[in-house]
Amino acid sequence: MIVSPQPNKIYLASRSPRRAELLKQLGIDFIVLPSDIDESPHFNEKSDDYVLRLASEKSQSCYESLEAHQMTIYPVLAADTTVSIDGKILGKPQDDEDAFQMLSMMSGRWHEVHTGIAVSTKEGVSVAISSTKVEMMQLTDEKILAYIATGEPRDKAGAYGIQGLAGTLIKRIEGSYSGVMGLPIHETSQLLCHAGIRIL
Numbered sequence: 001m002i003v004s005p006q007p008n009k010i011y012l013a014s015r016s017p018r019r020a021e022l023l024k025q026l027g028i029d030f031i032v033l034p035s036d037i038d039e040s041p042h043f044n045e046k047s048d049d050y051v052l053r054l055a056s057e058k059s060q061s062c063y064e065s066l067e068a069h070q071m072t073i074y075p076v077l078a079a080d081t082t083v084s085i086d087g088k089i090l091g092k093p094q095d096d097e098d099a100f101q102m103l104s105m106m107s108g109r110w111h112e113v114h115t116g117i118a119v120s121t122k123e124g125v126s127v128a129i130s131s132t133k134v135e136m137m138q139l140t141d142e143k144i145l146a147y148i149a150t151g152e153p154r155d156k157a158g159a160y161g162i163q164g165l166a167g168t169l170i171k172r173i174e175g176s177y178s179g180v181m182g183l184p185i186h187e188t189s190q191l192l193c194h195a196g197i198r199i200l
Helices: 017-025 047-068 096-106 141-149 165-169 177-181 185-194
Strands: 009-012 029-032 076-085 088-090 110-121 124-136 170-174
Touching (some): 009 017, 017 029, 017 185, 047 076, 047 110, 076 096, 076 185, 088 096, 096 141, 110 177, 110 185, 124 177, 141 165, 177 185
Parallel strands (some): 009 029, 009 076
Antiparallel strands (some): 076 088, 110 124
């Protein structure tokens, strides 16, 4: 038997410490419940469609797992972030060489960061997207290699984390800083409020 949910609690379908940190800033009580799905892009899939699809699939997968195991049901929040440049999706680098290629491609140029978010409840799934333009400074090979040596790029879309050392490499952004981190605060709060979660 499924237990009725308590107010103001959610599941976070992500292992990301950055998303957890942003939720804590909102004062939201959450339980981490990672979702493991195939994150391969579909053929010719656009980057914004890609992150919306993955966020939705992660959220729905966790919600269905909770139902199947007859666990207490709270809204399930999921998110997915990717970097896009020249129409190419840049996910998490496979290795340091891959990270070097990504950072070289973005050096001295603008790129886009898309974060899709989804919240699943008994009423269904609601989605939103945050898209931000980011300009990276011109990088020498030496600077790229020094940044890679810190280990910071390894688990991050586009091989950089704006909230870390890579913040020194970013000249400016047009859009949501928290969206580039991986969880746009405005869009997330709107979806959670719609799901009955009190924030303010």
